[in-house]
Amino acid sequence: MRPHLTKDIAGLKRLVADLERLSAGSVTAPDLMAVPVLSDWLHGVRIVSCLEGIVEGHPLHADGHHVRTSELIAVFKDDGEHFARTLDSWYRLGWAREVNVR
Structure with missing residues (x-):
């Protein structure tokens, strides 16, 4: 299956x-x-795609810990x-959470 990439490789x-x-x-x-000028600027926040869930086998978080990943890339x-590749690491995806949408 061809990977779904959320970012342009180039x-x-x-x-x-x-x-x-x-x-x-x-x-x-x-x-x-010669780059564009940005005036009247401030630091902002924007939403990027990520994954969240219960982790197992992570080097920094105990099994069963709820985490939110860095930006989802593929x-x-x-x-x-x-499998998923985030900005920082790879994950093997287990079962997905069921979301009730009305």
């Missing part, structure tokens, strides 16, 4: 390249003078198993 590669350049100190003000099925 866009993520550009992001990684920019972050690597920034980390190496090779991004300077003259490089960025979901795919192989050999009858469902």
